[in-house]
Amino acid sequence: MNIQFKKGVLEICVLSVLAHKDCYGYELVGEISKRIDISEGTIYPLLHRLKDEGYVTTYLQESAGGPSRKYYRLTEAGRNEEHEQKEEWMRFAASVNALLEGKNDAAD
Amino acid sequence: MNIQFKKGVLEICVLSVLAHKDCYGYELVGEISKRIDISEGTIYPLLHRLKDEGYVTTYLQESAGGPSRKYYRLTEAGRNEEHEQKEEWMRFAASVNALLEGKNDAAD
DNA sequence: ACACAGTATCTTGCAGTGCAAGGTACTAAC
DNA sequence: GTTAGTACCTTGCACTGCAAGATACTGTGT
Numbered sequence: 001m002n003i004q005f006k007k008g009v010l011e012i013c014v015l016s017v018l019a020h021k022d023c024y025g026y027e028l029v030g031e032i033s034k035r036i037d038i039s040e041g042t043i044y045p046l047l048h049r050l051k052d053e054g055y056v057t058t059y060l061q062e063s064a065g066g067p068s069r070k071y072y073r074l075t076e077a078g079r080n081e082e083h084e085q086k087e088e089w090m091r092f093a094a095s096v097n098a099l100l101e102g103k104n105d106a107a108d
Numbered sequence: 109m110n111i112q113f114k115k116g117v118l119e120i121c122v123l124s125v126l127a128h129k130d131c132y133g134y135e136l137v138g139e140i141s142k143r144i145d146i147s148e149g150t151i152y153p154l155l156h157r158l159k160d161e162g163y164v165t166t167y168l169q170e171s172a173g174g175p176s177r178k179y180y181r182l183t184e185a186g187r188n189e190e191h192e193q194k195e196e197w198m199r200f201a202a203s204v205n206a207l208l209e210g211k212n213d214a215a216d
Numbered sequence: 217a218c219a220c221a222g223t224a225t226c227t228t229g230c231a232g233t234g235c236a237a238g239g240t241a242c243t244a245a246c
Numbered sequence: 247g248t249t250a251g252t253a254c255c256t257t258g259c260a261c262t263g264c265a266a267g268a269t270a271c272t273g274t275g276t
Contacts, residue, residue: 002193004119004233005200007262008112016208026224035203042263044226049262066223067271085110086208092113093201095143100124100194112262115233134253150234152255157233174252175242 001037010038012089014046015074015082018056024069047072055081109145118146120197122154123182123190126164132177155180163189 010032017023017031025043032038050056055078060068074082118140125131125139133151140146158164163186168176182190 001200002116002196003231003263004116005197007115007233008110009204010263011112013204013207016210020210024224025226032207035207036200039264040225041227041265041267045262048226063223063271065272067225067269069224088110089113089204089208092109092144093205096117096121096197097201099121099140099143100197102124102128111234111260115262118234132253133255147235148254149236149238149256153233156255171242171252173243175240175254177253 006036006038009089010036010042011046011050012082012085014043014050015055015078015085018072018074019079019082022071022073024061024071026069028072050078054078114144114146117197118144118150119154119158120190120193122151122158123163123186123193126180126182127187127190130179130181132169132179134177136180158186162186 013032013036014028017028023031025040025047028047029038029040029043032043047056050072051058055075056072057075058070058072060070063069121140121144122136125136131139133148133155136155137146137148137151140151155164158180159166163183164180165183166178166180168178171177
C-alpha cells in the first residue's frame with residue numbers, strides 16, 4: 001500500500017475508532033489493520049501527540065495474560081476534532097475523486 | 109486544508125490530469141488548484157520525479173506573452189501507472205470511509 | 217529451571233514529500 | 247523603467263509513517 005496515502009489519515013482513523021470505544025494502543029493497531037496496514041511504531045508516537053494536544057486522556061487497566069494496558073479515551077476537544085477532521089476528509093476525498101474523473105468545472 | 113492529506117495524492121492527480129491532455133507546469137497548478145490547494149514549489153519537483161521515473165516526456169513550445177512552456181506528456185508507463193494508482197486510491201479511500209463509518213467487519 | 221511465543225508498551229533514526237521563500241527571465245502595459 | 251503577469255526552477259524545513267530494536271509480563275512446553 002502506498003505509504004504516502006496514509007499521511008495525516010491515520011490520525012482521523014484513530015480518532016474515529018476512539019469515538020466508538022476506548023482502546024489501548026495494541027488493540028488500535030489490530031482494529032485499523034483490518035482496513036489499512038499499520039505498524040506499532042506509528043501508533044504510539046501518534047497517540048502521544050494526541051495526548052499532548054489534549055484530544056485524549058489515558059488510564060491504566062490490568063490485563064489477564066500480559067502487561068497492563070493503557071487505554072485511550074477521547075476528550076470533548078477530541079470529539080470536536082474528530083468531527084472536523086472527518087468532514088475535512090470527506091471534502092478532500094470528493095475533490096480528489098472529481099479530479100480523477102476529469103471534471104473540469106470546480107462547481108460540483 | 110490538511111497538508112498531510114495531500115501526500116502521495118498529488119502525484120496521481122497530476123498523472124490523471126495529464127491522462128486527459130498535455131500540460132505545462134504552470135497550467136497544472138491552475139487545473140489542480142481548482143480542487144486542491146497546491147503551490148509551484150510542489151509541482152516542479154514532482155514533475156521532475158515523474159520524468160526521472162519515465163512516466164512523462166517533455167517538449168518545449170513557444171508562448172505568446174511570456175517564456176516558452178515546457179509541456180508534459182504521459183508515456184505508456186505513465187498511463188499504466190495512472191491506472192494502477194487510481195485503483196489503489198479508490199481502494200484506499202473506500203477503506204478509510206469504512207473505518208470512519210465504524211464498520212468493524214473487514215469483509216465489505 | 218529454561219526457552220519461547222504472545223501480549224503490550226515505548227524510542228531512535230531514516231525516508232519521502234509538500235511548501236514557503238526565493239531566484240531567474242520573458243512580455244506587455246503604464 | 248517600473249510594475250504585473252507568465253513561466254520556470256532550487257533550497258531547506260517540517261511533518262509523519264516505519265523498520266528496527268528495547269523492555270517486560272504471562273503462559274506453555276520440555
